[in-house]
Amino acid sequence: MAEGEPDVVATQLPDLSQLNLKRFSEGTSQEELDAFIDTIRPLLERVIAVFQGKGGQGKTSLATHKAALLAEAEAAKAEVGEPHGRVLIVEMDSQGNTHEDLGTGGDPLNDHGESLAMAVLHGQDPTIIRDVRPCLDMIPSGDELENLAAMLTGIQQKRGAAAWLGLAVALAKLVHSEGYAWIVLDCPPVSPEPQKLALVAARWVLVPVSVADSGSINGLGGVSKRFADAGRLNPDLELLGVVLFGFDHRFHSNRKTGERRPVGRWVEARKKVQTLLSEAGADAPVFNTVIRKAESVAITCRERGQLSHEVAESTDGVKWWERRRGGGGTVLPTERAEQVGQDYVDLTLEVVERIFVLEEQEAVMPV
Ligand SMILES: Nc1ncnc2c1ncn2[C@@H]1O[C@H](COP(=O)(O)OP(=O)(O)OP(=O)(O)O)[C@@H](O)[C@H]1O
Ligand SMILES: [Mg+2]
DSSP states (O other), X not given: OOTTOOOTTTSOOOOGGGOSSTTOOTTOOHHHHHHHHHHHGGGGTTEEEEOOSSSSSSHHHHHHHHHHHHHXXXXXXXXXXXXXXXXXXXXXXXXXXXXXXXTXXXXXXXXXXXXXXXXXXXXXXXXXXXXXXXXXXXXXOSGGGXXXXXXXXXXXXXXXXXXXXXXXXXHHHHHHHHOEEEEEEEOOSSOHHHHHHHHHHOSEEEEEESSOSHHHHHHHHHHHHHHHHHHTTOXXXXXXXXXXXEEOOOEEEOTTTOOEEEOSHHXXXXXXXXXHHHHTTOOOOBOSOOEEOOHHHHHHHHHHTOOHHHHHHOOOSOOHHHHHXXXXXXXXXXXXXXHHHHHHHHHHHHHHHHHHHHHHHHHHSOO
């Protein structure tokens, strides 16, 4: 087994045919439900949800970049013939913004979330758009998820609390059959039902905070409420950390010593969020890496269906001086995109390190 690979195989894998919710009803005992949850949790150890109760905080951007970078590492292993896995990205938001980030909106398999809804509600196999990047697959999302909440009510009447395990079971089946090494879930900002489905499925939660104003801080409050709610069906759920998103990297340089000290809103935001986390008794860090503010990069990324590091590597844009000489075309913000791309790489390193450390701690101190 390669270093850092989850030891799923060593655990007793449930039979694939057991992975469905058909036997559950409102009358199912808590013990029976707990026993089922215990059988699926080992398959979900590498599921990361990106979650925030407020809109526009960077959830989707973080989810797509993280998934693509994790997949890149798997693809690199594949190239040198090492054992490797694949990565799956699933957006639970009917906005379908993952398509914009990854350029998959026009894919013939894009069913706008229809099969995802059917998988969650009725246990059907979801459509998978394969290889949206090397080693990265996607379950398409979109406006077909709009009625998920209403339809869940009906399923709840039939299956009781087990209805909330719909996404967890769908993903456990995929890990079982396809062997995904990582799954990244992009959560919607306000819809509580798909949020809860994601938190019931996830092992780890990443929370982005952009502009640490009262709204996004309240959004963090929403995180703990949803945590408590989902925790009953997911004993493994854990806040991995908070990511400061969309802040300028500002420093003050001491002319005499040459020392650089971070100053400005990113420093204040870190303090605010750290205070909030310790007040809530959360043992989770604010990650050192801050995704810098770069609106032109973000706009270019979604216009082109490319991630930051891909925009940085693009060569089809015109140089600004060519444009000044009267040449046509778009000047791509390649340098800035490279910096943002590096932020995502640094963050991914931190995130993966933290997961490995927590997994190791758990392995030596079984709960
Ligand atoms: N580094 C960045 N700097 C500034 N703006 C960015 C950056 N990255 C992404 N954005 C922009 O910020 C906006 C919100 O980003 P994103 O869609 O990732 O957030 P979200 O939390 O998923 O939003 P929603 O709640 O609507 O799902 C988008 O318009 C995106 O293009
Ligand atoms: Mg989003």
